[in-house]
Amino acid sequence: MTTSPDSFSIYYHQQTKYTPEGIARSAKPLDWESQPYPFKKYPVGTAIDLIPYLLQAETLTEDPVVLEERKRISKLLYLSYGVTAVVPYPDHPFYMRAAPSAGGLYPAEIYLVSRGTQGFPEGLYNYQVKDHSLIRFWDSPVWDKFLATCFLHPYLRQATLALVTTTLFDRSRWRYQDRAYRRVYLDTGHLLGNIELAGTLMGFHAGLLGGFYDDGLADLLYLDIEEEAPSAVVALLENPEGERPEWEGSLVLPSEKCIDYPEVEAGALLRFMHNHSKIGQSPRVSQPAATEQDKYNFPFCLKVSTEAEPIIWQDKLEATIIQRRSTRQFTGEDLTIRELQQILSFTYLPTKYDSQGFDPSPEYFDLSLLETFVAVTGVIGIDEGCYYYAPQARELRQIRFKNFRREINYLCLGQDLGRDAGAVIFHTADLKKAVDRYGERAYRYLHMDAGHLGQRINLAAIRLDLGVSGIAGFFDDQVNEVLGIPEDEAVLYITTLGRPSRRGGT
C-alpha cells in the first residue's frame, strides 16, 4: 500500500481500508466488558420531560405558545434520534433509535441551544434519548458566544433555537478502531437526514452548518475534548412558507489542508484525522461550491431513464421514520424498475416532493463532490450490471455488464445482505478534489452527506415496503476493481436494497 503525499485525509483513508489480508490479521473478539455506555448522564441540571408533549399534548393546560413550541421540539427530537424499539435482552435492554447506526453503537448526542424562547429559556440542553427529556445543564446567556463560535453565521442571527450534534468517538472506536471516524460521520449524516425531514414536518427548515470553531464550540457545550466533538450545527429556521433565508456566498467553511504529516501509527489515526480537520478561531474562506453536473458520460453505453411518478407519502413520513429498521435478511427476490426509480427520485430530486410538503431544497454540505453508482443484481426491467447514476440527466449509465451478486457478497465482507439485494448503491468521492476545496474537513462533509442521502434512501425504501441496510465495512479497492468504478472515486458508503425476509427481521 502506498501512502499519498497529497493530504492527511487521503493517507487516513488508505490506512483504514479493509483488505482481505488485513481483515484476517486484525480480526479479534470484542471485549464486551469495555463497551462504552451509549447515553450521557448529567449530574446537575433541570429536566424537561418531553413525553407528555409527544403523547398527551391535548391534555396539557400550559400557555399555548409554550405548549406549541415544546410539542414541536419534542416530536422533532423523537423523530430524529428517539427510541423507536427496545430489544429486551435479559441483562440490559437494547434501545434502538430513529436513526440507524453502524453496529448499533450510537456515537451521536444532540444538544439544543436556545437564545431564549417561552418554551425554552436561554441556555444549553442535552437530549436524553432514553427518557425522551431535555436536561438544561446551563442556564446563563450563551447565544452570543454560540454565534461567535459559528462565525456569526446568518442562519443563527435569524434563529432562536439550534441543534448541535456531537460525536463520542470511543463508542464506535471500541469496535471499529481507526475506521470508526468514517462511521461516526456516516451515522451523523443519517441523523441529519432525520432532522431535515422531521424538521419539515414540524415547520422548520434545517439550516445546516459544518464550519465552526471546533474547540470553542466544544468548550461552550462543556464537552470533554478528548472524548466528544461537535459534528454539525442545525439552525431551526421558521419556514412555514418554504422560503429560504437570505445569505451570501458559500458558507461551507474549509479547514487547513494537512500535507506535511508524520507517519501516524495505527490506533492514533482517528485522533490525528480529527485534530487536523478542525477549524480554528479564524476560518479560511472556501471556493464557492461547483454547480452539480453529471460527472461521467459514456457515449455508447446502455442508458436507463430513472424518471418515475413520485412516491405518494400521504402523511406517512412520521410513521415511516418510526417503523424504519435496517433489514437483516433479504429474500433474494427481484425489485422492480419503478421501485428503484422512485427511491432515486426521492433521494436526489427533492423538488418533486415540494407539493407533498417536503423541503424542496434540503441542505447538504456539497453534493457536487459525491457520485452515485448502482449495482443492479435483480431489478425487473433493468439489465444486470454496474451503472453510474446521473442525477441531472436522470438516468443510469451502464459501466459494466455482469451479475455481481457473488462478488458483492465478498466485497461486503461476506455479508449475505450484499448477495441477496436486488440493487446496491455506492456513494463515492474524489478525495483529492474534495480536500482541495475544503481542506481536511472535506472528509467529514463527504461522510455526513453520504449518510444523509443514505437516510433518504432508507426512508423511501421503507415507505415502499422494501428492505434496506447501510454497509460501511467493505474491501475498498476491490469494490472499484470489480465493479469498474473509476479508481479516483473513493468508496464512502454502501446501501443495499432488496425484498425483506419477514423471518429474518424487518
Ligand SMILES: Cc1cc2nc3c(=O)[nH]c(=O)nc-3n(C[C@H](O)[C@H](O)[C@H](O)COP(=O)(O)O)c2cc1C
Ligand atoms: C453507517 C452505517 C453502517 C452500517 N453498516 C452495516 C453493516 O456493515 N452490516 C449490517 O448488517 N448493518 C449495518 N448497518 C445497520 C446497523 O447495524 C443498524 O442501523 C443498527 O443495528 C441499528 O438498527 P436499526 O437500523 O434497525 O435501527 C449500518 C448502519 C449505518 C448507519
